[in-house]
Structure formats: C-alpha cells, structure tokens
Amino acid sequence: MDWFFKFPDMSRSDLREFKKSVDFAFTDFSRTYGEGIENFFEPLLMFLVSFEKFFINTPWPLIVLGIILLAWIGSRSILIVIGTFLSFMLIGYFGMWEDTMSTLAIILVATFLCISIGIPLGVAMARSNKVQATIVPILDVMQTIPSFVYLIPVVMLLGIGKVPGLIAVCIYAIPPIVRLTNLGIRLVDKDALEAADSFGANYWQKLFGVQIPLALPTIFAGVNQTIMMALAMVVIASMIGVKGLGLPVLQAVSNQYLALGLMNGLAIVVLAIIFDRVTQKFGLRMQKYRNDGKD
Amino acid sequence: MSKSDTLIKINQLYKIFGDGQDNALELVKNGVGKEELLDKLNCVLGLNNINLNIKKAKIQVVMGLSGSGKSTLIRHLNRLIEPTSGEILVNDTDILKLNAKELVQFRQNNMSMVFQKFALFPHKTIIQNVGYGLAVQNIPKDEWIEKATKWINRVGLEGYETYYPGQLSGGMQQRVGLARALATDAEILLMDEAFSALDPLIRSEMQNILLDLQSELHKTIIFITHDLDEALKIGDRIAILRDGSMVQDSDPQEIIMNPADDYVSDFIKDINRARVIQAKSIMTHTKTKSSGPVVQENMVLEDILQIMSDDPSKPVTIENSKGNITGKIEMANLIEGMKRPKSQGTNITG
Incomplete structure (x- = not known):
C-alpha cells in the first residue's frame, strides 16, 4: 500500500537526467541556430533602433506637437489633447523624457508587430474551426504562463538586449488582438454575409468588404488591449535589457527608491491612459454609421 | 421564345440536415416522415422530393x-x-x-x-x-x-x-x-x-x-x-x-x-372569397349571350354581385380579354362560389 500514501514519482536521478537532457538539448539548439535566429531578427533590431533614435533625437517641441496632433486626429477631443500636452510637459519636467521616448518606441514597434501578425492570425482562426482549435490553447498558454518563464529560452537564444525584450513584449501582448479579431469576424451578422454570398462576392471581397469593416469595433478593442498589455510588460522587459521607463522602476524596486519608482510608474500609467482614450475614441468614430450616421 | 417557357426546373430535390445523410436519404425515399427521421437518425428533413417548374x-x-x-x-x-x-x-x-x-x-x-x-x-x-x-x-x-x-x-x-x-x-x-x-x-x-x-x-x-x-x-x-x-x-x-x-x-x-x-x-379558409375568386373560375361555359350585362372573365365575384344586384334574375355574360363570349353566371352560381367548399367545415359560431 506504499503507493497509496506516497505518490509514485520518478526517481531523483531520473528527474535530474530528464531536466539535464532538456537543458542540453536547448543549449545545443541555441548554439547551432542562435546566430541564424539573431540574424533573422537583425532587421527588426535596426527598425527598433532607428525608431528609438528618431524619437530621442527629434527636438522635444516637435515631438510634443506631433503627439498632440495625433491625439487630436484620433480623438477629436480638446480635453484629451490638453491632457496629453500637460502629461508630456510634466514627464519632461521630471526628467523622464528620454526614457519615455524609448518606451514609446518599443511600444509602437511591438504594437505594429502584434497587429501585423495578430490580425491575419485572427482572420485565419475565424475562417476555420480547426485553426481556431489549434491556436486557442497556444494563446491560453501565452496569457497564463508567468512571463519570467518564457524569458529564459528567449534570453538563451538571443541573449540580453532590445530584440529579446521586444519578443517578450509581443508574446505577452499579442493574444488580445488575435482573440478579438477572431471573435469580431465570427460575430458579423450572418444575414449580411448571406447577402454578400448571394451577389457572388468571393472570399476576399467578403473579408475586406464586409467582415473586417463590420468587425472593426471589436478588432479595435483588441488593438487597445494589446497596447495596454505591451505597456504593462515594459517593466519586466527591462530585466532583459530594454531601456525605457521600466529600468528606473526596476532599480527603484531593488533599492527601495520610492519617489523614483512612483514617478516612472506614473509615467507609464499616463502613457497608458493617453493611448487608451485616443484609440477608444478613434474606434468609436470609425463606426459612425451606428449612431444614425452623425459624426 | 413564348412567355410560358419553363426557365427553372427543380427535379427530385431532397435536403436533409444533420449527419448520416446517405442513410437518411434512403429512408426518406422509402417514405419515412419528418418526425420519425428526427427520432431515428437525429436528422431534420428540410425538403422532400420537390419537383417544380x-x-x-x-x-x-x-x-x-x-x-x-x-x-x-x-x-x-x-x-x-x-x-x-x-x-x-x-x-x-x-x-x-x-x-x-x-x-x-x-x-x-x-x-x-x-x-x-x-x-x-x-x-x-x-x-x-x-x-x-x-x-x-x-x-x-x-x-x-x-x-x-x-x-x-x-x-x-x-x-x-x-x-x-x-x-x-x-x-x-x-x-x-x-x-x-x-x-x-x-x-x-x-x-x-x-x-x-x-x-x-x-x-x-x-x-x-x-x-x-x-x-x-x-x-x-x-x-x-x-x-x-x-x-x-x-x-x-x-x-x-x-x-x-x-x-x-x-x-x-x-x-x-x-x-x-x-x-x-x-x-x-379565412380569405374573402368574393374578393379573390374570378368569374372564369365559377362560370358555366357557353358561347351564347345571356340576358344580363357583359363582364370580363377576370372580374372578381364581389364586383359581379354589385352589377347583378340591379336585376338578380338576369345572368351576366362573361367574355374573355379578346371580347369572345365564354360563359355565364347566375345568382345561384355566385352564392355557390362564395361559400366555402364542404371539406373546409362551416366555422359558424353564432
């Protein structure tokens, strides 16, 4: 009856061997292919670096002007524009300008990556139940696995730096856009699709002419969530060498600098709020046909 | 091409919703009904041998x-x-x-x-x-x-x-x-x-x-x-x-x-028969002119009743769109036409 009280687990030495073999296998893999993979991501690094440089090197008044202009185009709300302007002035005044620009750069690049991968993925999921059944569990893992755990293989493969940080941010931030694209397209009114079918629209005409436009509000909620998650990941990504607002937060945590931590933390919050409000307002304006067509 | 040409021909069209359609089709062709099919195979009979021109x-x-x-x-x-x-x-x-x-x-x-x-x-x-x-x-x-x-x-x-x-x-x-x-x-x-x-x-x-x-x-x-x-x-x-x-x-x-x-x-059963039934549907076929007024064969009974009420004893003459006399209608025909056929029951409640 021994097995009844003590779980029949594998022996310690077997377990050690098992872990070792996994570790060695991955180390071998990263030795053999690490460089190739790094080269593969080289263009991404260049893209990210030039983006960051652009943000940091452009004189601050131009950046502020550009940002409030975008906020206006996106939201058409004078309140949001004033809030954005004040926020960025405060951020700069408290000496966080450069870090904020780095964070902005990585967030924008991460969002761009997530959208360009996530939306097609969501479309593919909406098209086929098999694809959906395959991808949903992967998304579940990506959303629930502690982010530190997937940092390990990423760092083993690519070392410490911007690209592994960016990949970590993307892994964390991509699920909402994929899920909500899929959901949005699946929820499109069957009658409208039937009508498109009856007039002989082909798959692409239905996708771009009917499904995506009608799913846009949901897709946009996904974009919004993706940006929010990317911002939340900035602190953890700083552990593997991503510059920006996360780094001071990390220092503040390990050295108990309350003010530093609060300031940078709040700067992240402010960025998040601005992104959120602007994208939400933009999403609402895109569906003007829903409010009797009035702007 | 004359106007009565058939454009669409539907021949022996069956539709069964659900799995195991081959089996189900066999059963349906052998006369199994909608409910029995649902019981036996969990299939829904959508269309059963539709033929339509x-x-x-x-x-x-x-x-x-x-x-x-x-x-x-x-x-x-x-x-x-x-x-x-x-x-x-x-x-x-x-x-x-x-x-x-x-x-x-x-x-x-x-x-x-x-x-x-x-x-x-x-x-x-x-x-x-x-x-x-x-x-x-x-x-x-x-x-x-x-x-x-x-x-x-x-x-x-x-x-x-x-x-x-x-x-x-x-x-x-x-x-x-x-x-x-x-x-x-x-x-x-x-x-x-x-x-x-x-x-x-x-x-x-x-x-x-x-x-x-x-x-x-x-x-x-x-x-x-x-x-x-x-x-x-x-x-x-x-x-x-x-x-x-x-x-x-x-x-x-x-x-x-x-x-x-x-x-x-x-x-x-609930339609207003007088308003939809046309003269040609109830007339007695004849080529001779009757004593009453002449009406078109697609005139509905309600309107004929109006015309006949002036002198109910005279049957109306029916003519087709080309002006040829095709029949006649007497008051008795009108009453017969407006009442529901026997098979439909009387439905009188008070």
Missing part, C-alpha cells in the same frame, strides 16, 4: 407555414444551401454541378436576392449598397454609381444616396434591398419573405412597386411568403409546401376552388 417572366409564389421549408428551397436556387440530392436546371444547366468559380459567376449574373430582414450592409451608404452586386463584379466605379443611381431613383429614394441604412425606415430599407437586387440586371429574382417584416400599409405599397416593376421588367421571380393575400395579389402561380413536401402547385384560382388537402383548405 418555374416559368420565365412569371411570379412563382412559394407558400407555407414557418418550418415548411420554403426559405430552404429558395436558398437552393442560388446554393446558399447545398442539397442532399436532386437537380436544379436553369436554362438546362444544372446549377448544382457548377464549380466554385462558375457559381460565383452565376450568382453575379443570373440571380439576385431580396431578404426578409433586408440584410443591407450597415457600414455602406445606400448607393454603395445598391451598387454592391456590380462592384463585386469589378465594374468600374463611375459605371456602377451610374446604374445604382438609376435604380435608387426608380424605387423612389432620390436624395438618400449618401445615407446609411440605419437612418432609413423599414420600408425604405427594403426598397434599397429591391434596388440592390435589380441593379445587377439578373434575370431571376429571389424574394425571401421580402415584405413580411413590413407593416401592412407599407407592405401593400411595396407589392404595388414590385408589380409595377414587373410589368416593365418581366423578371422571373420566386417569391416566398406565408401570407395568402400577398400570394394571391402578386402570384402567377402558387406552390404550397408542408413539412418539406410540395402539397399543391397551381394557378391561384385553382388553389381556392380546389384545395388539394386540409392543410391547403386551412390556408384559404
């Missing part, structure tokens, strides 16, 4: 209660639903054998559809909606805008081109639906309870618009409805479905005078 340039009405398979049937014609077995010939081409590309072509050029719940595209303006069937054919924009504008004007929606469907009333939305279907110049028009969602006045107005358009365009129209008055008003022929089977397919007058079974009798 639809004439060119006529309005074929398909009637039935909800669940009788009429919407399923109309969706087979443009293959929004795939059949289990059977064939549908349009101009002698079996459309069930078309491949994906040919089907798209066929839908673009030969058939268009008007839907019960309008099924307009809410994110497109009225003109984009009406031009949709043309735009998917990659017709240049200025060309489809021109055609769409013409059809918007034709259904009386001038000035609404840049509105969104959500800004229009139900009746106006269905005019957009109708214009969208007509804009492709397809020969066949499928109308799936197109006016059922509209209130009675607007519905009657839409029926008139349709008849008006039909007198000019001569489309082949398949019109689904559950409303007998509507069917009698617009139908050149009426087919009645019950539980996926065709119960009767005939001339509207024939349906009223000789209902095929109790189900059809039930359908017609």
Whole structure:
C-alpha cells in the first residue's frame, strides 16, 4: 500500500537526467541556430533602433506637437489633447523624457508587430474551426504562463538586449488582438454575409468588404488591449535589457527608491491612459454609421 | 421564345440536415416522415422530393407555414444551401454541378436576392449598397454609381444616396434591398419573405412597386411568403409546401376552388372569397349571350354581385380579354362560389 500514501514519482536521478537532457538539448539548439535566429531578427533590431533614435533625437517641441496632433486626429477631443500636452510637459519636467521616448518606441514597434501578425492570425482562426482549435490553447498558454518563464529560452537564444525584450513584449501582448479579431469576424451578422454570398462576392471581397469593416469595433478593442498589455510588460522587459521607463522602476524596486519608482510608474500609467482614450475614441468614430450616421 | 417557357426546373430535390445523410436519404425515399427521421437518425428533413417548374417572366409564389421549408428551397436556387440530392436546371444547366468559380459567376449574373430582414450592409451608404452586386463584379466605379443611381431613383429614394441604412425606415430599407437586387440586371429574382417584416400599409405599397416593376421588367421571380393575400395579389402561380413536401402547385384560382388537402383548405379558409375568386373560375361555359350585362372573365365575384344586384334574375355574360363570349353566371352560381367548399367545415359560431 506504499503507493497509496506516497505518490509514485520518478526517481531523483531520473528527474535530474530528464531536466539535464532538456537543458542540453536547448543549449545545443541555441548554439547551432542562435546566430541564424539573431540574424533573422537583425532587421527588426535596426527598425527598433532607428525608431528609438528618431524619437530621442527629434527636438522635444516637435515631438510634443506631433503627439498632440495625433491625439487630436484620433480623438477629436480638446480635453484629451490638453491632457496629453500637460502629461508630456510634466514627464519632461521630471526628467523622464528620454526614457519615455524609448518606451514609446518599443511600444509602437511591438504594437505594429502584434497587429501585423495578430490580425491575419485572427482572420485565419475565424475562417476555420480547426485553426481556431489549434491556436486557442497556444494563446491560453501565452496569457497564463508567468512571463519570467518564457524569458529564459528567449534570453538563451538571443541573449540580453532590445530584440529579446521586444519578443517578450509581443508574446505577452499579442493574444488580445488575435482573440478579438477572431471573435469580431465570427460575430458579423450572418444575414449580411448571406447577402454578400448571394451577389457572388468571393472570399476576399467578403473579408475586406464586409467582415473586417463590420468587425472593426471589436478588432479595435483588441488593438487597445494589446497596447495596454505591451505597456504593462515594459517593466519586466527591462530585466532583459530594454531601456525605457521600466529600468528606473526596476532599480527603484531593488533599492527601495520610492519617489523614483512612483514617478516612472506614473509615467507609464499616463502613457497608458493617453493611448487608451485616443484609440477608444478613434474606434468609436470609425463606426459612425451606428449612431444614425452623425459624426 | 413564348412567355410560358419553363426557365427553372427543380427535379427530385431532397435536403436533409444533420449527419448520416446517405442513410437518411434512403429512408426518406422509402417514405419515412419528418418526425420519425428526427427520432431515428437525429436528422431534420428540410425538403422532400420537390419537383417544380418555374416559368420565365412569371411570379412563382412559394407558400407555407414557418418550418415548411420554403426559405430552404429558395436558398437552393442560388446554393446558399447545398442539397442532399436532386437537380436544379436553369436554362438546362444544372446549377448544382457548377464549380466554385462558375457559381460565383452565376450568382453575379443570373440571380439576385431580396431578404426578409433586408440584410443591407450597415457600414455602406445606400448607393454603395445598391451598387454592391456590380462592384463585386469589378465594374468600374463611375459605371456602377451610374446604374445604382438609376435604380435608387426608380424605387423612389432620390436624395438618400449618401445615407446609411440605419437612418432609413423599414420600408425604405427594403426598397434599397429591391434596388440592390435589380441593379445587377439578373434575370431571376429571389424574394425571401421580402415584405413580411413590413407593416401592412407599407407592405401593400411595396407589392404595388414590385408589380409595377414587373410589368416593365418581366423578371422571373420566386417569391416566398406565408401570407395568402400577398400570394394571391402578386402570384402567377402558387406552390404550397408542408413539412418539406410540395402539397399543391397551381394557378391561384385553382388553389381556392380546389384545395388539394386540409392543410391547403386551412390556408384559404379565412380569405374573402368574393374578393379573390374570378368569374372564369365559377362560370358555366357557353358561347351564347345571356340576358344580363357583359363582364370580363377576370372580374372578381364581389364586383359581379354589385352589377347583378340591379336585376338578380338576369345572368351576366362573361367574355374573355379578346371580347369572345365564354360563359355565364347566375345568382345561384355566385352564392355557390362564395361559400366555402364542404371539406373546409362551416366555422359558424353564432
């Protein structure tokens, strides 16, 4: 009856061997292919670096002007524009300008990556139940696995730096856009699709002419969530060498600098709020046909 | 080509929803009914051996209660639903054998559809909606805008081109639906309870618009409805479905005078017979002139009654559209025609 009280687990030495073999296998893999993979991501690094440089090197008044202009185009709300302007002035005044620009750069690049991968993925999921059944569990893992755990293989493969940080941010931030694209397209009114079918629209005409436009509000909620998650990941990504607002937060945590931590933390919050409000307002304006067509 | 030519031929069409269709088809062909099939194989019998010839340039009405398979049937014609077995010939081409590309072509050029719940595209303006069937054919924009504008004007929606469907009333939305279907110049028009969602006045107005358009365009129209008055008003022929089977397919007058079974009798029992039955359906055939006034053979009994009431003893003379005398009607015939046939019961409560 021994097995009844003590779980029949594998022996310690077997377990050690098992872990070792996994570790060695991955180390071998990263030795053999690490460089190739790094080269593969080289263009991404260049893209990210030039983006960051652009943000940091452009004189601050131009950046502020550009940002409030975008906020206006996106939201058409004078309140949001004033809030954005004040926020960025405060951020700069408290000496966080450069870090904020780095964070902005990585967030924008991460969002761009997530959208360009996530939306097609969501479309593919909406098209086929098999694809959906395959991808949903992967998304579940990506959303629930502690982010530190997937940092390990990423760092083993690519070392410490911007690209592994960016990949970590993307892994964390991509699920909402994929899920909500899929959901949005699946929820499109069957009658409208039937009508498109009856007039002989082909798959692409239905996708771009009917499904995506009608799913846009949901897709946009996904974009919004993706940006929010990317911002939340900035602190953890700083552990593997991503510059920006996360780094001071990390220092503040390990050295108990309350003010530093609060300031940078709040700067992240402010960025998040601005992104959120602007994208939400933009999403609402895109569906003007829903409010009797009035702007 | 004469006007009575058959354009669409539906032969032995079966549709069974659910898995294990081969088995189910076998059972259905051996006479297993809808409920038994559901019990035995968990399959739903959608259409059971439908045979129907639809004439060119006529309005074929398909009637039935909800669940009788009429919407399923109309969706087979443009293959929004795939059949289990059977064939549908349009101009002698079996459309069930078309491949994906040919089907798209066929839908673009030969058939268009008007839907019960309008099924307009809410994110497109009225003109984009009406031009949709043309735009998917990659017709240049200025060309489809021109055609769409013409059809918007034709259904009386001038000035609404840049509105969104959500800004229009139900009746106006269905005019957009109708214009969208007509804009492709397809020969066949499928109308799936197109006016059922509209209130009675607007519905009657839409029926008139349709008849008006039909007198000019001569489309082949398949019109689904559950409303007998509507069917009698617009139908050149009426087919009645019950539980996926065709119960009767005939001339509207024939349906009223000789209902095929109790189900059809039930359908017609509440109509105002005097207002729909025409002289030719009850007249006594004769070539000699009677003593009373002369009336056309498509005049309804109500109007004949009005004429005869001046002198009830004189039978009226009936003549056809060419002016030849074809029969006579006496007061007794009128009374006989207006009363319900025996099989339908009396339904008198007080």
